[in-house]
Amino acid sequence: xxxxxxxxxxxxxxxxxxxxxxxxxxxxxxxxxxxxxxxxxxxxxxxxxxxxxxxxxxxxxxxxxxxxxxxxxxxxxxxxxxxxxxxxxxxxxxxxxxxxxxxxxxxxxxxxxxxxxxxxxxxxxxxxxxxxxxxxxxxxxxxxxxxxxxxxxxxxxxxxxxxxxxxxxxxxxxxxxxxxxxxxxxxxxxxxxxxxxxxxxxxxxxxxxxxxxxxxxxxxxxxxxxxxxxxxxxxxxxxxxxxxxxxxxxxxxxxxxxxxxxxxxxxxxxxxxxxxxxxxxxxxxxxxxxxxxxxxxxxxxxxxxxxxxxxxxxxxxxxxxxxxxxxxxxxxx
Amino acid sequence: xxxxxxxxxxxxxxxxxxxxxxxxxxxxxxxxxxxxxxxxxxxxxxxxxxxxxxxxxxxxxxxxxxxxxxxxxxxxxxxxxxxxxxxxxxxxxxxxxxxxxxxxxxxxxxxxxxxxxxxxxxxxxxxxxxxxxxxxxxxxxxxxxxxxxxxxxxxxxxxxxxxxxxxxxxxxxxxxxxxxxxxxxxxxxxxxxxxxxx
Numbered sequence: 001x002x003x004x005x006x007x008x009x010x011x012x013x014x015x016x017x018x019x020x021x022x023x024x025x026x027x028x029x030x031x032x033x034x035x036x037x038x039x040x041x042x043x044x045x046x047x048x049x050x051x052x053x054x055x056x057x058x059x060x061x062x063x064x065x066x067x068x069x070x071x072x073x074x075x076x077x078x079x080x081x082x083x084x085x086x087x088x089x090x091x092x093x094x095x096x097x098x099x100x101x102x103x104x105x106x107x108x109x110x111x112x113x114x115x116x117x118x119x120x121x122x123x124x125x126x127x128x129x130x131x132x133x134x135x136x137x138x139x140x141x142x143x144x145x146x147x148x149x150x151x152x153x154x155x156x157x158x159x160x161x162x163x164x165x166x167x168x169x170x171x172x173x174x175x176x177x178x179x180x181x182x183x184x185x186x187x188x189x190x191x192x193x194x195x196x197x198x199x200x201x202x203x204x205x206x207x208x209x210x211x212x213x214x215x216x217x218x219x220x221x222x223x224x225x226x227x228x229x230x231x232x233x234x235x236x237x238x239x240x241x242x243x244x245x246x247x248x249x250x251x252x253x254x255x256x257x258x259x260x261x262x263x264x265x266x267x268x269x270x271x272x273x274x275x276x277x278x279x280x281x282x283x284x285x286x287x288x289x290x291x292x293x294x295x296x297x298x299x300x301x302x303x304x305x306x307x308x309x310x311x312x313x314x315x316x317x318x319x320x321x322x323x324x325x326x327x328x329x330x331x332x333x
Numbered sequence: 334x335x336x337x338x339x340x341x342x343x344x345x346x347x348x349x350x351x352x353x354x355x356x357x358x359x360x361x362x363x364x365x366x367x368x369x370x371x372x373x374x375x376x377x378x379x380x381x382x383x384x385x386x387x388x389x390x391x392x393x394x395x396x397x398x399x400x401x402x403x404x405x406x407x408x409x410x411x412x413x414x415x416x417x418x419x420x421x422x423x424x425x426x427x428x429x430x431x432x433x434x435x436x437x438x439x440x441x442x443x444x445x446x447x448x449x450x451x452x453x454x455x456x457x458x459x460x461x462x463x464x465x466x467x468x469x470x471x472x473x474x475x476x477x478x479x480x481x482x483x484x485x486x487x488x489x490x491x492x493x494x495x496x497x498x499x500x501x502x503x504x505x506x507x508x509x510x511x512x513x514x515x516x517x518x519x520x521x522x523x524x525x526x527x528x529x530x531x
Contacts, residue, residue, distance in 0.1 A: 021448070051461075052511065054449045055442065055448070055449055056465070056476055057446070057481070060441050060443050061369065062369045062439070064364075064365070064368045064382075072386055076360070076386055076390055080353070080394075193343060214340060214342075216343075227354075227358065229340055
């Protein structure tokens with residue numbers, strides 16, 4: 001964009017100039033201050049535009065009295081609940097007859113349909129292995145190790161799209177007008193628009209990290225559902241039946257790149273990942289190691305490298321017993 | 334911009350499916366916008382509150398006939414405008430004129446605003462504020478939707494019930510009336526700036 005050729009009106013039409021004047025965007029402020037410092041030939045046009053903008057924006061804002069929105073909402077819900085209470089329209093008897101006839105006519109077709117279209121497919125990723133699954137609607141699921149995904153072999157056009165996940169997976173869902181996409185984890189139902197997100201269900205805790213798009217997470221009871229924004233993480237703890245939302249850790253899906261991002265991560269969490277995704281049984285000769293916290297990045301591609309780096313980071317020696325897949329962590333190298 | 338709109342669009346989708354929490358989220362998100370626009374169009378705050386209330390009850394009861402909205406704000410502003418008009422007609426207000434001819438839009442420019450406080454002493458600033466006050470209600474409305482609500486011309490035209498071309502024209506004419514003031518006192522402004530620097 002060649003701002004040196006901008007006229008006053010061009011500047012008025014520029015959203016970043018408006019953001020600068022409104023003081024809403026520190027990045028825009030830095031940009032325009034630097035731009036002005038270069039003494040561009042049209043700095044007068046810029047000053048005219050911002051001068052005008054400040055006056056255009058000087059209008060007094062109108063706000064409702066505090067509490068107005070809340071009071072009004074109570075009236076709205078009260079009215080809605082009253083209309084909800086009216087009975088549902090009864091299905092007319094001849095509809096039943098029509099439905100019965102239709103069923104008889106399609107009976108033979110139905111058998112064919114059941115045989116060919118109702119089978120399910122289950123993809124399983126073994127310990128230490130990842131699997132990439134393309135679903136019937138072209139959505140792509142990357143299954144992390146020790147995880148499985150089950151879904152119907154055939155999805156009707158614009159019909160419901162549903163998958164059942166155990167373990168951890170990253171979803172890149174194709175947007176489809178009208179047709180929702182649901183992920184069931186046994187504890188949580190996740191309803192999706194075209195979107196990318198990570199789901200991790202391990203040890204009775206399901207964590208959903210939303211990268212882009214929008215999803216709704218539902219733990220089965222009416223009060224336990226949340227709408228997520230990109231960058232947020234939702235965690236459901238089965239035992240406590242607790243659903244919480246907080247700013248997410250962008251490293252949630254780093255396993256896709258064969259990495260684990262550590263932000264003040266406890267050794268206990270790393271040990272769980274080693275057990276959950278690689279099938280090791282980890283033993284600590286000194287349990288205080290479990291509470292240590294570390295930062296950095298762990299490469300997951302090669303188990304030997306991973307263990308070597310981990311032993312250096314923690315200053316421990318790691319003994320591998322291949323016979324029963326046990327790792328023994330001992331202090332000092 | 335799409336990212337910003339993503340969440341309300343999702344709420345809208347879930348609301349259409351019968352999710353009352355999503356309607357509540359939409360209401361909480363858009364109430365300030367609707368209230369402010371409504372009161373600017375029509376000064377009686379009680380009437381605007383009634384209109385917003387009716388609007389959301391109607392949204393819920395009619396949700397099965399509604400479609401996905403790519404911009405809920407645009408949809409709601411248009412719906413509110415219609416609700417105000419119907420309410421006034423219902424109340425037997427004889428002075429009701431079609432919205433397109435309505436002749437009021439409350440927008441008072443103030444030298445006390447944080448945006449211009451430091452410049453309020455300048456003559457040019459005073460002149461500009463006076464000229465802004467003299468803009469027609471329709472001009473004030475387009476300025477409001479464009480600069481306060483950051484709406485695109487296409488959406489502005491839909492909300493104001495005019496063509497996109499007419500929206501551009503209305504906007505250009507509003508600025509035209511201000512041009513002279515800026516132009517005349519530009520040397521004065523430069524003088525001020527140079528004094529400020531030294």
